[in-house]
Amino acid sequence: MRALRVQTKVLIVDDDPIVTQLIKDTLGKAGFSVTVLHDPGKALAFAQELRPDIILIDRIMPVMDGCELCRKIRENHHTAHLPILMLTSRSETADVIAGLEAGADDYLCKPFEPLELVARLRALLRRIQQERYTNPLSGLSGNPAVEKEIKERILSGEKFAVLYIDIDNFKSYNDTYGFLQGDEVIKFLAEILVSTVDKKGTPNDFLGHIGGDDFLVITLPQKVEDICHHLITVFDEGIQRFYSKEDWERGYVLTVDRKNREQLFPIISLSIAVVSNEHRKIDSHWVVGEIAAELKKYAKTFPGSIFVKDLRRK
Structure with a gap:
């Protein structure tokens, strides 16, 4: 019997249904298991329950923007370790800095090429995995x-x-x-x-x-x-x-x-x-x-x- 391959779980938090469907289709074809959430107010509790491997967050959303959500995720000990890729239509340096300082691990501007999104996700996951395998004090493998x-x-x-x-x-x-x-x-x-x-x-x-x-x-x-x-x-x-x-x-x-x-x-x-x-x-x-x-x-x-x-x- 062949062993089942465990899919990487991705949580998308974005209020735009058209964009989220495009991302879901793209990542689904690349072998990811994708869950979409349109209400950022529910994202923290949802992330604790789902335990995704990575979270994609839109920078601009009503009620709670992406930076605020990032900070809430980083402040919660159940979710603080989760890698975050922020998506935004704003490409100004100040906006990129704001997202990274709020806790995002990487930043991707819209519109983006589907293949670039997949590549950035995989690269971020590899980097995070390597960091988890490394002792922070000595820099040697853990x-x-x-x-x-x-x-x-x-x-x-x-x-x-x-x-x-x-x-x-x-x-x-x-x-x-x-x-x-x-x-x-x-x-x-x-x-x-x-x-x-x-x-x-x-x-x-x-x-x-x-x-x-x-x-x-x-x-x-x-x-x-x-x-x-x-x-x-x-x-x-x-x-x-x-x-x-x-x-x-x-x-x-x-x-x-x-x-x-x-x-x-x-x-x-x-x-x-x-x-x-x-x-x-x-x-x-x-x-x-x-x-x-x-x-x-x-x-x-x-x-x-x-x-x-x-x-x-x-």
């Missing part, structure tokens, strides 16, 4: 992309190694220096990950930011040691600038808890767990995650930055 990449590597049957990278004692660092400084450490690690893979990896290597202080690199088994050694060296040398002179020279962070007890926290370091199908078969991304969790737990029993490889053959 969890959905990471999972997809691991699955594809497994299906390819080729040899690969996954490096799971975690910052040790990061919570205590955040508690002491604040989350904004913690974010700078995350950005620093992301930057040296990119430069390390550029220098020591291959053009087909993949970098991901799983979330928080957890990162991932997918490379070839023979590249693992060079990448890990270089990454640890650069991180350990560069992390000094994120500490006060006193903490760095002392070699640990000294804090006092709510019960006035002193607590000592080591300088942050890296634990890297290396999972590979070089010596054992891996047939699921879940297995990769389970092995990595086990290895990271083991790596954290050692002081300082370290990488550990899974050398088991079963």
